[in-house]
Amino acid sequence: MLFVRPSRLSDLDALEHMARTARPVLHSLPQSREALEARIALSEDSFKAEVDFPGEEFYLFVLEDSSTGKVLGAASIFASAGYSEPFYAFRNDALVHASREVRVNRKVHALTMSHELTGRSRLAGYYVDPALRWGSAAHLLSRARMMYIATNRKRFTSEIFALLLGVTDDQGESPFWDAVGRKFFNRDFAYVDEESGGRSRTFIAELMPSYPVYVPLLPASAQRVLGEPGGSALATYEILVEEGFETDRFIDIFDAGPVLTAQIDSSASAKNMGVRSVISRAANLQGDTYLLGHQDTRGEFRCVLADIDASASAPATLAFDAAVVLGVRDGDSVNCAPLHAVL
Structure with missing residues (x-):
């Protein structure tokens, strides 16, 4: 896993x-x-x-x-x-160049160094x-950070x-x-x-x-x-x-x-995250794929992907190997967020 x-x-x-x-x-x-x-x-x-x-x-x-x-x-x-x-970084700016005499008023895309x-x-x-x-592993690695951020504001x-x-x-x-x-x-x-x-x-x-740096002066390739x-x-x-x-x-x-x-x-990760209690069993139930995160009292953090019931009121039923990796027992709480969610 x-x-x-x-x-x-x-x-x-x-x-x-x-x-x-x-x-x-x-x-x-x-x-x-x-x-x-x-x-x-x-x-x-x-x-x-x-x-x-x-x-x-x-x-x-x-x-x-x-x-x-x-x-x-x-x-x-x-x-x-x-x-x-x-x-x-460069900041995208629009600089105004105007002249009443020739009746010109133009916004020119420019890049300004910024910190x-x-x-x-x-x-x-x-x-x-x-x-x-x-694959889903790439989502897990990237979004696990966001789950950690959302729970450690x-x-x-x-x-x-x-x-x-x-x-x-x-x-x-x-x-x-x-x-x-x-x-x-x-x-x-x-x-x-x-x-x-x-x-x-x-x-x-x-x-x-x-x-x-005036963008129109740059070559088209840039x-x-x-x-x-x-x-x-x-x-x-x-x-x-x-x-x-x-x-x-x-x-x-x-x-x-x-x-x-x-x-x-x-x-x-923050908007769709909920807290569910854990029940472990030999194999996962069929369900939607969720990120499951757990942080123990020492601050040790773990995050996995598992299929669980989408109902927010239902316990998160985990396979034994997922529960072991997360370091949780029956009755413990885990943070749950759908792997793919519409904002």
Whole structure:
């Protein structure tokens, strides 16, 4: 059975392999073993900490196969993006150019460097084994984070965002980067993307244009990809949209990938989540597929997918293996949210 849980130091080897081989680069998983170990330790401390408001906490989740113990994916949450340094993105603006003399009044699409997303909670570092990318396991890994957020509100801001990879070609080159960023950095996209540390490095403000970039002056190849997810991000994009995320006023500062935002209270995981008591038995009943989450008194969190009766008044009848993975007994409570729900 696949389930989601917080990462631990025993995952270090698996996460190091993932960090070194995942494409695109996972900014929340450093490729340095020492730095990755420190990141996992920070996550462990964050889950255990008593938190009254979001700060520098970092939460790293893994997708595990309970039958093999193999880690098949990872996903994370920054409680406050850009906590130590601003988080940079381009803001879509409409600048008015007008002249009474020639009777012209036009709005021109422009991109302005902004750090308005700084301080908001951010979903990041999402990676799932390519064989699972379009299946229910991908939904489980992504939405388990939202269930954790919805049940631990003090740890996160009321609005959350995610930055997705933009369009690149078969060689990993970005048409938007070639039209804008390369002119200021004189470096390849892949190099700067990795060095940026998740869009919160001082050199971004030092080198990127401080004045608006007028979109009509960009080549058509760059204009076409504004706010478009790259091929490897399409599945993630669809999952987030189903969750209730929407494209916002911002795009990525390097490859023009989409920034999606959601109000936690309006997300599918929060709006459709209920609490049910548990009954375990040898096999699941036939029913609708739900995300089931449980957090014990020590703060240990687990999330699985299981078919249960859709009636909110009925107990959640679980197979023994699902109950064991969740760490629940008959009579315990679990949080339930439909896997697919209309907002």
